[in-house]
Amino acid sequence: MLNVRDLHVSYGMSEVIHGVSLDVGSNETVAIMGRNGMGKTTLFKSLIGMLPSSSGGITFHGEDLTKAQPYQRVSSGIAYVPQGRMVFPTLTVEENIMAGLEASGRKKVPEDIYELFPVLLEMRHRKAGNLSGGQQQQLAIGRALAANPKVLLLDEPTEGIQPSIIKQLATTLNEIKVKRKISIVVSEQVLSFALNVADRMLVMDKGKIVHEAAGDQIDKAYISRFLSV
Numbered sequence: 001m002l003n004v005r006d007l008h009v010s011y012g013m014s015e016v017i018h019g020v021s022l023d024v025g026s027n028e029t030v031a032i033m034g035r036n037g038m039g040k041t042t043l044f045k046s047l048i049g050m051l052p053s054s055s056g057g058i059t060f061h062g063e064d065l066t067k068a069q070p071y072q073r074v075s076s077g078i079a080y081v082p083q084g085r086m087v088f089p090t091l092t093v094e095e096n097i098m099a100g101l102e103a104s105g106r107k108k109v110p111e112d113i114y115e116l117f118p119v120l121l122e123m124r125h126r127k128a129g130n131l132s133g134g135q136q137q138q139l140a141i142g143r144a145l146a147a148n149p150k151v152l153l154l155d156e157p158t159e160g161i162q163p164s165i166i167k168q169l170a171t172t173l174n175e176i177k178v179k180r181k182i183s184i185v186v187s188e189q190v191l192s193f194a195l196n197v198a199d200r201m202l203v204m205d206k207g208k209i210v211h212e213a214a215g216d217q218i219d220k221a222y223i224s225r226f227l228s229v
């Protein structure tokens with residue numbers, strides 16, 4: 001469904017992604033594991049079109065998106081939840097979700113968003129900046145879902161979030177996958193969380209995918225070596 005071929009991405013003269021290829025199937029959750037600085041955020045920014053690739057290609061449902069602008073990728077069905085969540089702090093919860101509707105052309109917040117995240121219904125008139133980190137993460141995911149995406153890119157959703165909320169987030173992501181029948185690509189450093197959500201894991205090290213495993217083939221001890229210093 002989402003196919004990335006030999007992608008290279010640079011900041012000026014410095015290449016950070018050195019030929020990444022990956023395929024994400026429909027209704028599949030793929031976790032991209034790796035320490036800080038290994039290139040996960042750069043890869044995601046390139047997938048959503050915020051950073052140009054110097055070579056390689058991205059297709060989505062057979063459509064070549066390599067040169068597409070971010071808004072074109074969003075209307076094709078790719079949604080992105082950045083690291084650090086980036087909700088609009090001075091807008092209310094509801095206004096943040098409405099902002100996510102624009103790409104879909106819909107006017108009304110899909111009901112399942114408040115079903116998936118009841119706390120957002122409760123807090124819909126509060127300013128997003130007053131929410132806890134976990135609540136802001138839920139809002140950022142809810143806002144992304146408002147655009148009715150086919151694939152959701154989540155960059156380190158557990159960063160700065162309490163363990164109990166992390167567990168709940170894993171449950172919700174699994175629910176989203178089943179109810180919305182979408183694919184999820186999540187970058188992570190927290191292995192327990194990734195094991196709870198991923199059908200397949202890729203390990204990113206110094207801008208390359210160095211390991212891949214699915215289901216029972218996932219070797220926790222081996223992957224951990226790429227996560228702790």
Ligand SMILES: Nc1ncnc2c1ncn2[C@@H]1O[C@H](COP(=O)(O)OP(=O)(O)OP(=O)(O)O)[C@@H](O)[C@H]1O
Pocket residue numbers: 011016034035036037038039040041042043083156
């Ligand atoms: N704007 C930038 N200009 C130059 N180099 C950058 C820039 N942003 C990131 N880098 C470099 O690119 C490399 C990959 O960073 P990236 O943020 O993609 O890693 P990451 O795996 O997502 O880690 P983190 O979790 O810390 O974001 C790092 O060496 C980083 O220093």
